[in-house]
Amino acid sequence: MEATTDSIRARPGVRFGAASPTLLLAAAVLFLVSALIQQQASRQGWDLFSSQMAEEAPGADPLEQFAAINRLIGAATGLKVLGILAMAAGVPALPRAAGRRKAAVAGSVAAFLAAGAFAAWAIRALVTGTSGTQTIMAESPFPERMLLLLSLAGLVAAAISWRGSSLPATFACVFLLGSTVLGDFTAAILLAPLLAMFAGDGFFPWNEMVVIASTAAAGLSMLFAVGSLVRRARVAR
Numbered sequence: 001m002e003a004t005t006d007s008i009r010a011r012p013g014v015r016f017g018a019a020s021p022t023l024l025l026a027a028a029v030l031f032l033v034s035a036l037i038q039q040q041a042s043r044q045g046w047d048l049f050s051s052q053m054a055e056e057a058p059g060a061d062p063l064e065q066f067a068a069i070n071r072l073i074g075a076a077t078g079l080k081v082l083g084i085l086a087m088a089a090g091v092p093a094l095p096r097a098a099g100r101r102k103a104a105v106a107g108s109v110a111a112f113l114a115a116g117a118f119a120a121w122a123i124r125a126l127v128t129g130t131s132g133t134q135t136i137m138a139e140s141p142f143p144e145r146m147l148l149l150l151s152l153a154g155l156v157a158a159a160i161s162w163r164g165s166s167l168p169a170t171f172a173c174v175f176l177l178g179s180t181v182l183g184d185f186t187a188a189i190l191l192a193p194l195l196a197m198f199a200g201d202g203f204f205p206w207n208e209m210v211v212i213a214s215t216a217a218a219g220l221s222m223l224f225a226v227g228s229l230v231r232r233a234r235v236a237r
Contacts, residue, residue, distance in 0.1 A: 021229045023090030024169075024222050030083030031172075031219030034076045035212050041072035042208035070129030077122035080179065080215060084115040087169055087222065088158070094229075097165035107161030111173070114154025117147040118179070148181045155180065168225035175221060178214025183207060 048065050088111035091097060097104035120143075159173035177183065184207055 020090045020093035020095075021226050023086045023093065024229070025226045027083045027086040027090065027172075028219045028222035028226060030079045030086060031215050031222060034079035034083065035216040035219065037072055037076040037079065038208060038212045038215060041069050041076065042212060044069050044072070045208060067129045070125045072129075074122045074125030074129060076215075077118055077125060077179075080176075081115045081119045081122060083218070083222075084111050084118065084176070087172060088112055088115070091162050091166050091169045094166055100164045103161045104165045107158040107165070107169075110154045110157035110161060112154075114151045114158065114176075117151035117154065120147055151180045152177070152182065166225055168221045168228070172218040172221040175214045175217040178210045178217075183210040183214060 044065060048069070088108040092101065092104040092108055094104075155173045155176055159170045162169045162173070
């Protein structure tokens with residue numbers, strides 16, 4: 001009877017463990033592709049920024065360039081949202097999360113909240129880049145501040161809740177903080193004065209550097225998680 005009970009208890013873990021690598025791999029790919037698209041937005045931002053600093057006439061309409069940059073940022077942020085959702089679905093499915101189900105699910109809920117904040121930013125960027133119209137977040141600072149708080153709190157809560165289920169997922173959440181107000185702070189206060197000897201409104205390119213590096217690091221962290229699961233599965237055989 002005891003062996004039967006143990007086998008029944010083990011089945012959910014085996015089933016979840018089989019589904020989890022696919023979800024975590026999807027999160028890794030989404031984060032890495034997001035970083036690549038963000039790099040394209042950064043490159044275009046650098047071109048526009050350089051022409052403005054040199055007081056040269058840009059090769060294209062600046063408004064159209066801003067629109068294209070916004071569309072790229074919106075697409076990159078949308079992929080990041082999907083990556084966070086895949087991670088939130090995959091972590092509770094890990095074998096290590098079987099004994100920490102409540103904490104793993106709580107982390108996923110927090111990640112869903114952070115994903116919602118990033119989704120709002122993605123929609124704003126896509127709407128601005130496609131139609132040129134401003135969203136409600138541009139008209140009032142309150143929604144923007146709430147999203148900043150939600151993304152920051154959600155990622156921190158997810159990192160804390162998942163520390164016993166998946167350290168790579170915890171590190172991925174920490175890396176993704178570079179896409180929040182902490183990344184803006186790092187770009188404006190540290191990178192801009194250090195690398196370009198200026199600060200203020202012109203830190204957009206440096207902000208993109210932080211977002212690209214942190215998003216790519218989150219993707220690599222998820223790849224490490226998948227690799228660990230595959231190695232454990234081979235050893236178990």
